[in-house]
Structure formats: C-alpha cells, structure tokens
Amino acid sequence: MNRTYKPMLARLAHKPFSSSSWLFEIKWDGFRAIAYVIETVSVRSRNGKELIQVFPELEELKQLASNVVLDGEIVVVKDGKTDFQALLERSNATSQVEIELQKKRTPVVYIIFDILEKDGITLVNLPLTERKRILKASVKEGKHVLLSDFIETKGQAYYTIALEKGLEGIMAKKKDSFYEPGLRTGNWLKIKKLRSCDCVILGYTKGSGARTDTFGALLLGLYSEKKLVYVGKVGTGFSQRTLDMLSKRFQKLKTAKAPFFVNSADEITWLKPELVCEVAYQTVTKDKRLRLPRFSG
Template identity: 45%
Template sequence: MEDWFNRKIKPMLAVRGKPFSSDDYIYEIKWDGTRCIAFVDVGKKRLRLQNRRLIEIAYRYPELDFFDFESQNAVLDGEIVVFHNGKPSFPLLQQRDHVDSRLKIEILSKRIPAVYIAFDVLYTASDGWIMNLPLVERKKILDELAEEARRVTKSEFIEGAGVEFYRKAIEMGLEGVMAKRKNSTYQPGKRSAAWVKMKKRKTLDCIIVGWLEGEGVREGKFGSLVLALKSGDKLVHVGQVGTGFESDFIDWFYEKLKEIEISKPWFEAEFKRRVHWVKPVYVCEVEFLEVTEDGKLRAPVFLRLRDDKGPDECTVEGLYGLVD
C-alpha cells in the first residue's frame, strides 16, 4: 500500500497577471499567508504541514483543528493565515513563523492564533490521488469532506466576474485575487498559466546577501539589507532595503546574520557605509514602486522573511514581473 501520509509534494504555483473575467475560471481571495500542504490522518490523529521548501511546520501551529474539519483522511493545499481586524496580518504571521520554543509556541497559539484556509484537495481515503481531476471536481470533493471547525476552513470562490471581484477585494484592503482555470489539473511544483495571481502591490522575493551598518537608533545593528537575485550561477545586486522592520525583528535577525557572515563580496558595488556580506541563506519579500533603468528596486519596503522559499527560486526574471 502506498504511504500517502509521508509523500513529499511541492505546491502548484501561479503566474502573475492583470485582472480579467472569464467563464472558464473561478476566482478566490489571495490570502497573505504561509503556503503549505496538509497531510491529515483522521484515524490515527496524525498531521503533517509541509511548506514550499518541504519543511515540516505543524509543530508551530497546535491550534489548527484539522481532525474536526475533515471527515476522512486527506491531503489538502492551502494557506496558514493570521487575521487582525478581519484581514490577514503580515507582522503577526511573522511572529508565528520564526518561533521554535515549545513554550512560546503554546503562548502565541492562544494570543495570536492562526487559521488554515484550504483551497484544494489532492488525495482522499475514498478517492485516492485526484490531482488529475479538473479543479471544479476537486472543489466538490473538498466541499464534501469539509465539516465545521474553528481554525480550519475552506476558501470560497465565485465564477466569471473576476474584474469586479478583484476591485472589491482591493477595496477591502486585501492583497489580491487568484484566477484558476476550471478544468485545470494539479501540477505539483510547476508554475502554470492555469493559475493567475492578480495583486495590487508590486512585490518581489529577494536573497539577502549582506547588511550595511546602522546609524542613530540602529547603531550596532543593521541599517539596511543588501538584496540580490540569481542569474545563472551569479548573484545580481538589486538594491538595499532599510525600512519596514520592527525593532524586535532587527534585534533577532541581526544575531542570525552575524552567524552567517563571510569575508568575500558577492559583487562590486558602491555603498555609503560598510558592508557585511553573508551566505545566501535568507529570502525576504519587499514591496517597491518600480524597477529603475539600471535594474534596482525603487523605494523598497521590507514585508517579511520567506522561510517557505529558497534562494534558487529568486531569479532575475521575477524582477520584470514575469514570475513572483
């Protein structure tokens, strides 16, 4: 018998696009969360949560009541989200993402609890693997297995009216909308044009390759982070980000950066202050206004670390809006 519970699955990914309407697509909210595949064994009360990098993260979210949500064993695709005033919160999610202490996890699970929003199902005990079924059929199966739970729910969707749905989502202060072709199969690890993300903000995931020494209140810490993208085997400089950090994050992340400091520079560039280079381990998401003519990000703002994304996924193609 196949060991469905321990299978490694990379989630299907979307391309970026502009708002559109089509009767061939369904539309759902794009949640600002941590993407992960959920392996739920209802009978044995076992749970695995696997992020995009195939790292197990279930231990961080003990409050997620999957065994109440599912009527049978299943593998789901969805997002872990932390809400504040009815909307997803980046800063609060960040607090949950970087905690390993059992005591802190227990405290945070009560103080800022997360929700898992399921938008796809890849396997059920009764149907087996269903990734080759059309999306609309997988959605029906998800409806059938879903039951009332406090911290796990399913993503609602509409058909056809994508432009209007996107407009309303942005008015509500949400990140954007996902458009998914009704007859699309699930393609693990593939970035497919069958799924289109329509986002208000220009954001990019970048590799952190160094830091500039801070001044004033940040003296003795980092003032800004040096950002890069991969181009073949090389790292290409795309600028620095010095805003968007919370003070607690600066203190915590500065210690992490010192652990991976190296002496050899990644590229030649002029900096106003001393640069400390680091191994290309961490990925962060930044918001920016535009890309300048020399390939730098204009007015970038730090949004969050991306524990679920590896440096190899951050390429120069993303700089020009081809992928995200």
C-alpha cells in the first residue's frame, strides 16, 4: 500500500433539489471506510483504524477486485433498512469466537460508491462520472459487497422515495467533481430528514477551550408518565450569543438535586427543570437516547 486516503466529506443541505449537473444516491447509515484491495485487504475507518479483523467477511473483496482503493459504507441491513444500532453492537465484539458468532448472526455489507485508485494510479482528479464508470468495470458484487446505485437529475423525487422506504436521506454529488480527500466541500451534499422534540434542560457539563466560560453540553430529559427520563446530551448548534444567554439564565436555576443518575466522567451542574429547548435528532437508539442531537432553539 503506497499511499493512504482520507474520505471526502459532505456538507449538509437543508432541502432536496433536482439538477442535471448532479447525481443522487442513498445516504447509508453505517461506518465510512476506505478499502485497500492490493496484495491483501485492508479496510480503514475515517480515523485510520483497521476494521478487517472486526468484519472478516469483507475479505470477500479479494475475490471481487484487485489493485484498487475504494470508498464506501459498512452497514447492517435488516428488513430492507440499515440498522446502525446492530452495527454498533457488532463492532463491540472483541474475541475471535464472538466475532465469528456475530458474523453469522449479523453480517455486514460494504456498499461502495467511489474508486480512488486502480493499478497504482490515483483517480482522484478524474470527474465523478468517470470514476463511477471505472468502479463498475473494476469491482464485482458479492454476498457482502455491493455497488451503490444512483440516479441523475431527479433529486427531489429520489429523496421522497428514500424517506418512504424508511431511509435517512440521500447524497447529492456534482457529476464533474474531483475526489477531495479529507475536505468537506459543496461538491458533495447530504440531505437528511431530522426529527425534533422539546426537551427539558436538566443540567450541563463543564465547558473547555472556547467554552470555558459557558458550558460543554446540555443534559436533556423528557417526561414519561410524569417522571423525567434522561435522553442524552446535546453539544452542537449553539451560537456564541446563545451560549452566553443560556449560561446567564442557568445561574438562578442551579440545584444540588439530580433528577436521575448519569454515568458520566464529566463535571455536571444540575438545574431545576424549568427550561425547555427544541432539539433536532436523527433517530432514537434502543437505549432511548437521541442520536446525533443538535440544539435548535
């Protein structure tokens, strides 16, 4: 393996659109991974961690392609939809016996949407449409390996269909875009439907760095049968003005009484349950936590 690549990243778009200059594909809910299929198979996470030992079924790539570097998403599919919680549970397996058992119970699929290198020649400076053509000619599909389908132009209709099928959203990519490793540019966009709910602010964690004088994250709760239940923390979506405003309001609401136990190493300041905020989130996990929460107001 002569060179390594960081995944190209996407910006968030707030609504779907249609354009003949773009192509559209499903936004898969899994682990982003770069696969190096050279003499051996190496599958690396976004931060460079080797994943092939955790997902040994992806060794199948060796029979389906050669001398390529691929970009895709590792997913668990159940009932036609991706199951991120099942993928997380699968990734927590550590012993060889447990990994083999999980491989049979909860197999993963590597869905490939880009090719970055072939036969030692980098392809990142080719247009996306040309890379897609090379990808289709270079990789066969298998039991654990699929090529991501895409359509051209009709992004709005594709987004509607994706949501009807219970998927989280779509990706929009400029047809003539180069692959820009490690960069988050406007050439790739993610378009997702976010849910929202009104949560009770029950405390906050100590801030650090630029937030030393305000707070790190808010601890959130919802009422269930007149009892407050912890649903997670939110630490993104705040403007500096909002951070300052909330911090000022918190001063009169501090309390030593914790409404529930939170297993956290963070320093927590509890608040009387008098403030409510809107939080956008992607879904609710099996342990009743908001996934990918973002403060809305």
